[in-house]
Each structure stands twice: as structure tokens, then as C-alpha cells.
Amino acid sequence: MSVVISNKAGVREPEGETILHDLVSKAGFDQVESIRAGKHLRVRVSAKDAATARKLVERMCNELRIFNPAAHSCEVSEARPVP
Amino acid sequence: MSVVISNKAGVREPEGETILHDLVSKAGFDQVESIRAGKHLRVRVSAKDAATARKLVERMCNELRIFNPAAHSCEVSEARPVP
Numbered sequence: 001m002s003v004v005i006s007n008k009a010g011v012r013e014p015e016g017e018t019i020l021h022d023l024v025s026k027a028g029f030d031q032v033e034s035i036r037a038g039k040h041l042r043v044r045v046s047a048k049d050a051a052t053a054r055k056l057v058e059r060m061c062n063e064l065r066i067f068n069p070a071a072h073s074c075e076v077s078e079a080r081p082v083p
Numbered sequence: 084m085s086v087v088i089s090n091k092a093g094v095r096e097p098e099g100e101t102i103l104h105d106l107v108s109k110a111g112f113d114q115v116e117s118i119r120a121g122k123h124l125r126v127r128v129s130a131k132d133a134a135t136a137r138k139l140v141e142r143m144c145n146e147l148r149i150f151n152p153a154a155h156s157c158e159v160s161e162a163r164p165v166p
Binding site: 006019024029031035042044046063 | 087088089099102106107110112114115116117118120121122123124125128129130139140143147149
């Protein structure tokens, strides 16, 4: 499973803004409109199917307060294969 | 587009190990087998289609050395919708 923890939409995210303004835009990548940085967790779970695994990971993130629900959003999705 | 930058497979990743051993396993989530932490970037791009956007973001990550290719892997994929 793939977990993305990032600032809530509407809240400023200084790390991504810095990457965008001081690196990406200065290098001429004008098609890039915004960058928002966050934390990624790749969680390997033993479960009978993807839906069960997803529910477990969602419960884990919520119960253990891996993110701050006042400030962050937490999205759980099926992980992409490791390249 | 969604960019995940993480330690290469086979290289230890202490942040994820700490979350697993000191938090998740102690709380009894025994089905969780491994956790690897990394950086997530959500990049909004103006492009005619997803393939073009993806190529642009891959070129940006490589040319601007947003990651260290000796230590990290960098995966670009289509972003999931913001919840």
C-alpha cells in the first residue's frame, strides 16, 4: 500500500513552493504550475486481498496518529510496483 | 503527476524501520511487514496529455537532480485525485 501524507489543500506548503520557485521555474520549466511536497510511506502488508490491506493501513494511520488530522490529509492507495 | 523519491531497494531506510518497530509493531499491527519512508511531490503541469506531462516531470527530476541517482529511486506516475 502507498500512503501519502501532505498538507491539507488550501494550506501553504513551503518546501514545494521553494522547489518550484528557486529550482524548477528558474530552470525554465514553465509548464510546471505547482509542486506540493509530502511524506510517502510504502507499507507491505500480509492480507487476503487489496481491500483488506487498505482498510488495515487506513486504521493503522488513524489509530497511531501517523499524521495530524488538523493539518494533513492522508491518502491510502494500492502501491505501484517497485521499479 | 505524482513523484516518489525513496531509498533504492536493498538500501536500509531507518525512518520507515523506526515507524515499524517502535510504533506499528508495538501497537499489535502484526500484519504489517515493512514500511519504507520517502518523499512525495505532487506536481501540477500544463500539458496536452498525461504522457507528455509525465515525460516533462521525468526530465525535470533528472535534469535538476531533485534526487540522488546513486542512492534513490524516483518514480513518476499519474497523480491520484486530491480527496
